[in-house]
Amino acid sequence: xxxxxxxxxxxxxxxxxxxxxxxxxxxxxxxxxxxxxxxxxxxxxxxxxxxxxxxxxxxxxxxxxxxxxxxxxxxxxxxxxxxxxxxxxxxxxxxxxxxxxxxxxxxxxxxxxxxxxxxxxxxxxxxxxxxxxxxxxxxxxxxxxxxxxxxxxxxxxxxxxxxxxxxxxxxxxxxxxxxxxxxxxxxxxxxxxxxxxxxxxxxxxxxxxxxxxxxxxxxxxxxxxxxxxxxxxxxxxxxxxxxxxxxxxxxxxxxxxxxxxxxxxxxxxxxxxxxxxxxxxxxxxxxxxxxxxxxxxxxxxxxxxxxxxxxxxxxxxxxxxxxxxxxxxxxxxxxxxxxxxxxxxxxxxxxxxxxxxxxxxxxxxxxxxxxxxxxxxxxxxxxxxxxxxxxxxxxxxxxxxxx
Numbered sequence: 001x002x003x004x005x006x007x008x009x010x011x012x013x014x015x016x017x018x019x020x021x022x023x024x025x026x027x028x029x030x031x032x033x034x035x036x037x038x039x040x041x042x043x044x045x046x047x048x049x050x051x052x053x054x055x056x057x058x059x060x061x062x063x064x065x066x067x068x069x070x071x072x073x074x075x076x077x078x079x080x081x082x083x084x085x086x087x088x089x090x091x092x093x094x095x096x097x098x099x100x101x102x103x104x105x106x107x108x109x110x111x112x113x114x115x116x117x118x119x120x121x122x123x124x125x126x127x128x129x130x131x132x133x134x135x136x137x138x139x140x141x142x143x144x145x146x147x148x149x150x151x152x153x154x155x156x157x158x159x160x161x162x163x164x165x166x167x168x169x170x171x172x173x174x175x176x177x178x179x180x181x182x183x184x185x186x187x188x189x190x191x192x193x194x195x196x197x198x199x200x201x202x203x204x205x206x207x208x209x210x211x212x213x214x215x216x217x218x219x220x221x222x223x224x225x226x227x228x229x230x231x232x233x234x235x236x237x238x239x240x241x242x243x244x245x246x247x248x249x250x251x252x253x254x255x256x257x258x259x260x261x262x263x264x265x266x267x268x269x270x271x272x273x274x275x276x277x278x279x280x281x282x283x284x285x286x287x288x289x290x291x292x293x294x295x296x297x298x299x300x301x302x303x304x305x306x307x308x309x310x311x312x313x314x315x316x317x318x319x320x321x322x323x324x325x326x327x328x329x330x331x332x333x334x335x336x337x338x339x340x341x342x343x344x345x346x347x348x349x350x351x352x353x354x355x356x357x358x359x360x361x362x363x364x365x366x367x368x369x370x371x372x373x374x375x376x377x378x379x380x381x382x383x384x385x386x387x388x389x390x391x392x393x394x395x396x397x398x399x400x401x402x403x
Contacts, residue, residue, distance in 0.1 A: 300399035
């Protein structure tokens with residue numbers, strides 16, 4: 001309301017600047033006309049001549065009076081000047097209307113009225129959005145609702161910049177929207193307000209860990225090491241420390257953190273399998289992996305006679321239950337018999353490692369074009385399903401052809 005009142009006052013002031021000067025005009029009733037002024041001057045001059053004659057200063061008064069009368073006649077214009085007619089006030093109405101239309105039009109075009117309306121709508125929705133975030137049983141927010149929550153939080157923080165919970169929530173909104181700048185700045189503000197708050201420290205360390213800036217990663221590593229020194233059994237700190245170390249190539253520290261987590265978790269916790277696979281992957285990256293599957297490949301006489309001059313050997317390992325490969329390896333076509341090995345480094349996905357299998361089935365295919373999809377006429381061979389405990393040998397003979 002105050003904004004619109006100010007707009008109305010400014011428009012009235014602008015209209016007044018247009019109307020007042022045009023409506024003002026000289027009123028002839030009270031103004032001194034030129035003829036009246038000449039008459040007054042003529043009478044004053046006659047009085048002065050009479051006084052001069054009495055004092056004997058002048059002796060030719062009739063001639064001077066005659067000359068004064070002649071000057072008065074010369075000063076009277078031959079034709080009365082036409083009096084200007086004032087402007088009709090109704091003729092100024094279109095100008096006032098044009099002023100109002102142009103001002104309102106510019107505001108609607110550049111004033112962000114739609115954005116202000118959307119902002120007011122977000123302000124009205126904020127209590128509901130906050131309640132849904134706090135209630136784990138409520139329906140999760142959509143990406144659009146998360147963006148609205150972020151706008152509402154920024155507005156609230158303009159009024160109360162020391163609200164740590166709102167800064168943390170804004171940081172989580174930035175993470176959900178994949179806006180690293182918002183997330184980092186929000187948690188940095190919260191950390192400045194309360195550097196001893198564990199939730200703030202963990203949130204800030206997580207944002208820095210996920211950053212693409214190596215300096216942010218190093219800062220997160222320092223924070224996490226300090227926190228783990230204070231609490232050796234905090235699973236969240238251990239998880240972040242392991243992830244941070246793995247991303248920076250410190251695989252030994254990552255393995256150590258994950259192994260500590262395995263000791264802290266119950267044996268039937270579903271997270272233990274994920275941790276074991278992560279440890280195996282870190283060992284592969286560190287060159288400490290001992291899991292190895294040896295494969296020996298031979299050709300049948302028919303396949304040997306039909307072998308192309310050039311091609312690719314595609315090896316895939318499954319668990320015998322699902323056709324989706326766990327490990328895949330490609331080798332250029334060479335002489336047979338051929339021997340090679342596979343390990344967790346050949347895994348298709350980090351969560352499905354070769355070391356996690358208890359039985360394996362190996363398929364070897366000769367591809368003319370190197371495509372993963374079998375083509376008609378490709379020669380292949382499969383091994384029998386056999387147990388696997390981390391080390392073993394599998395023999396495959398290429399003796400079949402894709403129909």
